[in-house]
Amino acid sequence: MKIVIPGGSGQVGRVLARAFVAHGHDVVVLSRSPRAGAWRTVRWDGVTAGAWVHEIDGADAVINLAGRSVNCRYSAANRLEILESRLRSTRVVGEAIADSARPPRVWLQASTATIYAHRYDAANDERAGEIGGHERGAPEAWRFSIDVARAWEDALHAAVVPSTRKVLMRSAITMSPDAGGPFDALLGLVRYGLGGATGDGRQFVSWVHHDDFTRAVRWLIDRDDIEGAVNIAAPEALPNAEFMRVLRDAWGAPLGLPARRWMLELGAALMRTETELVLKSRRVVPARLLDAGFHFRYSHWVDAARDLVASRAA
Secondary structure, three states: OEEEEEOOOOHHHHHHHHHHHHOOOEEEEEEOOOOOOOOEEEEOOOOOOOOOHHHHOOOOEEEEOOOOOOOOOOOHHHHHHHHHHHHHHHHHHHHHHHOOOOOOOEEEEEOOHHHEOOOOOOOEOOOOOOEOOOOOOOOHHHHHHHHHHHHHHHHHHHOOOOOOEEEEEEEOEEEOOOOOOHHHHHHHHHHOOOOOOEOOOOOEEOEEEHHHHHHHHHHHHHOOOOOEEEEEOOOOOEEHHHHHHHHHHHHOOOOOOOEOHHHHHHHHHHHOOOOHHHHOOOOEOOHHHHHOOOOOOOOOHHHHHHHHHHHHHO
8 A cells, every 4th residue: 555644754653654664555754854764755844735745646545643743832822833733734635635636545634532521430432422621620721732623623524535535533642662752751750760640640541552553543544434533542541540550560660759730830831841741631442443343452551561661671
């Protein structure tokens, strides 16, 4: 297959590109900063059509991951860039597909499990899950992420591409052993004795092992009967305190100092990021994947954590 990945130069894009290339597929990453590697990279700006549109024409699948990182302070300028980078790139990808003589048969569009409500009482699936933005106890600033996710999904729905199936990937945090990724950051805390509960530790953590993530994406490409929103998350979400305890056990760290909320607020300000990334309760289940017969190799965090730690130690 030929697979085009707009915005594929980040951690998730590299995970996907590496997996598809390993299985013999032709991978093209669209990036603002092309560089040589195991797959082809073509320049684009995420806003306007250019020579890159020829890569879309005749491709089997497009996986659009483009959008500015949310790992920053939510200043007015950053909020605008986070939103506009997602909307503009989605629109221009849709236009490229619509103008193709041989449009791809499937367009997988990045979304996020953050679209669901901050809650502790029940898990969110694609059918009955509660979309967030108005839940009690959630800071007003958290509504921004919900608004972005909804606008992002609306941009996909608005694209008129009758010959191309559209799938929204509401993905949880993808855990891979790569340097600079979320798992790397969490393991760093554990290694330095700081891997205790975050906040009150009650907030649920939804995650997915990188192997299951890439397998789910390939499965969604092949399943012509599935479109719309799909949660890509391991079946087991668990509270932050338990999540971190399992990771400490996998690494062999007996103790981990907790981080209280005031510490997180101070640290986030110093690191130019937001506490929402670690304090929001994301309890997501992959109902559509499970109901359709997808099998997770890493359903439980204890197994995933051990594998990831072993990969880092290798």
